[in-house]
Amino acid sequence: MTRTQIEKSTKKASLLSLHSWSGVVLGMLLYAVIFTGTVAVIAHEIGQWSQSQAPKDRLRHADIDALVRQLAEQTDPKYTEEISITESYNNQLVFFFHTHGTNPSGALDDIGVEYRVNEHNEVVQTRQGFGSELFPTDDTNALGRFLVSIHTELHMPKPWGLILTGILGLAMLVAAVSGILMHRHLFTDIFLLRSARSGEKLKRDAHTVAGTWSLPFAFLLAFTGSFFSFATSFGLPAMAMVAFGGDQKAMIYTLVGEQMEVSETPKETTNLNLMIQDASARNDAAPNNIVISHYNTESASMELFFLPSQGAIISKYEQYNAATGSAEGVKPFVGTEPSFGSLILSLIFPVHYGTFAGLFSKLVWVSLGVASCYVTMTGLQLYAHRRENKLSQWQWLPRFCHWGFIGLPLCSLASAVGFFISSSLGLSTSNWTPLAFVIAAGMVTILSVVVKPITTLKYVLLALTGLMCISLPLIRIALSQTGWISAVQHHFEAVLFVDLSLFVCGALCLYQVVNYLRQKTLSQSTLPEAV
Amino acid sequence: MNHLIATFPFIVYATAVLILLTKSDTRRATFYRKIVPDYREFRIRKPIRMALMYSLLVPFMVFIVVGNAAGFLCYFGAITVIGWLVAEMPGNVI
Numbered sequence: 001m002t003r004t005q006i007e008k009s010t011k012k013a014s015l016l017s018l019h020s021w022s023g024v025v026l027g028m029l030l031y032a033v034i035f036t037g038t039v040a041v042i043a044h045e046i047g048q049w050s051q052s053q054a055p056k057d058r059l060r061h062a063d064i065d066a067l068v069r070q071l072a073e074q075t076d077p078k079y080t081e082e083i084s085i086t087e088s089y090n091n092q093l094v095f096f097f098h099t100h101g102t103n104p105s106g107a108l109d110d111i112g113v114e115y116r117v118n119e120h121n122e123v124v125q126t127r128q129g130f131g132s133e134l135f136p137t138d139d140t141n142a143l144g145r146f147l148v149s150i151h152t153e154l155h156m157p158k159p160w161g162l163i164l165t166g167i168l169g170l171a172m173l174v175a176a177v178s179g180i181l182m183h184r185h186l187f188t189d190i191f192l193l194r195s196a197r198s199g200e201k202l203k204r205d206a207h208t209v210a211g212t213w214s215l216p217f218a219f220l221l222a223f224t225g226s227f228f229s230f231a232t233s234f235g236l237p238a239m240a241m242v243a244f245g246g247d248q249k250a251m252i253y254t255l256v257g258e259q260m261e262v263s264e265t266p267k268e269t270t271n272l273n274l275m276i277q278d279a280s281a282r283n284d285a286a287p288n289n290i291v292i293s294h295y296n297t298e299s300a301s302m303e304l305f306f307l308p309s310q311g312a313i314i315s316k317y318e319q320y321n322a323a324t325g326s327a328e329g330v331k332p333f334v335g336t337e338p339s340f341g342s343l344i345l346s347l348i349f350p351v352h353y354g355t356f357a358g359l360f361s362k363l364v365w366v367s368l369g370v371a372s373c374y375v376t377m378t379g380l381q382l383y384a385h386r387r388e389n390k391l392s393q394w395q396w397l398p399r400f401c402h403w404g405f406i407g408l409p410l411c412s413l414a415s416a417v418g419f420f421i422s423s424s425l426g427l428s429t430s431n432w433t434p435l436a437f438v439i440a441a442g443m444v445t446i447l448s449v450v451v452k453p454i455t456t457l458k459y460v461l462l463a464l465t466g467l468m469c470i471s472l473p474l475i476r477i478a479l480s481q482t483g484w485i486s487a488v489q490h491h492f493e494a495v496l497f498v499d500l501s502l503f504v505c506g507a508l509c510l511y512q513v514v515n516y517l518r519q520k521t522l523s524q525s526t527l528p529e530a531v
Numbered sequence: 532m533n534h535l536i537a538t539f540p541f542i543v544y545a546t547a548v549l550i551l552l553t554k555s556d557t558r559r560a561t562f563y564r565k566i567v568p569d570y571r572e573f574r575i576r577k578p579i580r581m582a583l584m585y586s587l588l589v590p591f592m593v594f595i596v597v598g599n600a601a602g603f604l605c606y607f608g609a610i611t612v613i614g615w616l617v618a619e620m621p622g623n624v625i
Binding site: 188189192213216217313351354358360361 | 558600
C-alpha cells in the first residue's frame with residue numbers, strides 16, 4: 001500500500017466514523033424532529049381536520065369593524081394599543097386586545113384580553129392574561145400545536161429545546177457532507193437498489209439511494225431549520241446585545257418596522273371592513289390574520305397577512321393607514337424598507353415548511369420529509385445490523401430502533417385519539433393530547449421490553465399503528481358527523497386529505513403485517529416436508 | 532391553480548425520463564440480469580442518456596423565465612421524490 005492510499009483510507013475511515021457517530025448519537029432525536037416536521041407541514045390541515053369544520057373565511061366576510069368597535073368599548077383602553085384578529089379552526093373569530101409588557105419569567109410578552117366570537121357574532125369566551133399563557137391553552141388547536149412543538153422544541157424548556165433542534169439540524173448537515181465525501185460512487189449508484197439482496201447490502205443501498213436523491217433538500221431543510229432554532233434562541237438576543245445595547249424592545253421595533261413615535265391624539269379609525277375588502281380583492285384571497293395598532297388614534301394602522309399568491313413563494317403583509325383608510329403598500333418582512341436580507345428571511349419559512357402552493361406543495365414537502373425519515377431510519381438500522389451479530393453490547397440498538405421508528409408515529413396517532421375523546425367529553429384537549437401521547441409512549445416502552453423476539457415486536461407495533469391509522473378517520477366521523485360527502489360538498493379538502501392519508505398509511509402497515517404472517521405460516525407449513 | 536397546472540406536464544415528463552434513465556442504467560442492469568430470469572435489458576447510448584439527464588434541467592429555465600417560483604420549487608421537490616421512488620422499484624417492475 002502506498003502512502004497516498006494509506007492516507008486516503010485513513011480519511012475515509014475518519015469520515016465514516018464522523019458520519020456514523022453523528023447519526024448514532026443524535027439519530028433518534030433527528031428522526032423525531034424530521035418525522036414531526038413532516039407532520040408540521042400539514043399542521044394547518046390537521047387543525048382543520050381535528051375540528052371537522054370547513055373554513056368560512058370569516059376574516060373577509062364578517063363585520064369586523066362593528067365587532068372591533070363593540071369589543072373596544074368594553075375593553076380597558078390600554079389594551080387597544082394592538083388588536084390581533086384570527087379565525088380559529090372552529091370558525092370563531094379570536095380578538096386579542098393587548099399591549100406589551102414583561103411576564104413573570106422576565107421575558108417580553110403580550111398582555112391583554114382575548115375574546116372569542118361565534119358565527120352569530122356572540123362573545124362565547126373572554127380570557128385575560130399574557131399571550132404566552134393564553135395561546136398554549138387554546139383547545140381548538142391542541143393537536144396541531146402539540147405535534148409542531150415536538151418539531152420545534154422537543155417539548156423542552158426555552159431556549160434549550162431550540163438549541164437542541166438547532167444542533168440536530170447541524171448534525172444533519174454534517175451527515176450529508178460526510179456522506180457525500182466518503183461515498184465514491186454516490187451518483188453512479190443513484191439508480192442501484194439491489195432489492196433482491198437482504199441484510200446489510202440492501203440496507204446500505206436503501207440508505208445511499210434515498211440519501212443521494214434527498215441530498216439537496218437535506219441541505220436546504222437542515223440549514224433553514226437550524227436558522228429558525230438558532231435565530232430565536234441565540235441570534236436575536238445576541239443581536240440585541242451587540243446592536244441595541246441589550247434593548248430587546250428597541251430591536252423588535254426596528255425589525256418589525258413599527259412606528260417609534262406614536263401620536264396618541266384620539267381620531268376615529270376608518271371603517272376596517274373597507275380596508276379588508278380592498279386588500280382581499282387585490283390579493284384575491286381572505287387574509288390569514290389582521291393586526292390593528294393604536295386603534296382610534298392618529299397613528300392607527302392595520303396590517304393584513306396574506307399567504308403567497310399564484311406562482312409566488314413569499315407571503316405578504318398589506319399595510320394601511322387606518323386613520324385615513326389609505327393603502328400604504330406591502331410591508332417588508334423585516335424593517336421598514338425593502339432589503340435583500342428581508343427577502344432572504346421571508347423565503348426561509350415557506351422553503352422550510354412548503355407552505356407556498358397549497359396542498360400540492362405540502363404534498364411534495366411531506367414526501368421529502370418521508371424520504372428524509374427513511375434515510376435516518378436506514379442509516380441507524382444499518383449501524384445496528386452491522387453490530388448486532390458482532391458485539392453483545394449493541395444488542396439493544398435494533399430494539400431501540402423499532403421502539404423509536406414505529407413508536408413515535410404510534411404515539412402521535414394516540415395523541416390524536418386522546419384529542420378526539422377528550423374533546424367529545426368536554427375535557428381540556430390541551431392537557432389530554434400530550435397525556436395520551438405519554439400513556440402510549442409508556443405502553444410502547446413496556447411492549448418493547450416485554451416482547452422478546454425482535455421481529456414480533458416490530459410487527460406488533462406495525463399492526464397497532466395500522467389499526468390506529470384506520471380507526472382515526474372513523475372516530476373523527478363518528479364524533480363530528482362530518483363525513484366525506486359533506487366534506488366534498490363544502491370543498492373541505494383538509495378532511496379528505498388527512499383521512500385518505502391515514503387510510504393509505506394504515507393499509508401499508510397492515511399489508512406488511514399480513515405479508516409477514518403469510519410468509520411465517522408458509523415457512524411453518526413447509527418445514528415438516530423439508531424435514 | 533394555473534401555476535401548479537403548468538408544472539404537471541414537466542413532472543410527467545421528468546417521471547418518464549427518470550424511468551428511462553433507471554431502466555437503462557448499466558450497473559442496475561448488470562445486477563438484475565443475474566437474478567431476474569426474464570429481465571428485459573433496455574440500452575440507451577451514453578450521449579442520449581446525458582441529453583435526457585440534462586433535459587431535466589430545462590423546466591427550471593422555463594420556471595425562471597416565466598417567474599413561476601412556486602413551480603420551480605415544486606418541480607425540484609417532485610423530481611427528488613419521484614427519482615427516489617423509481618430507483619426503489621425492483622428489477623422486475625423497472
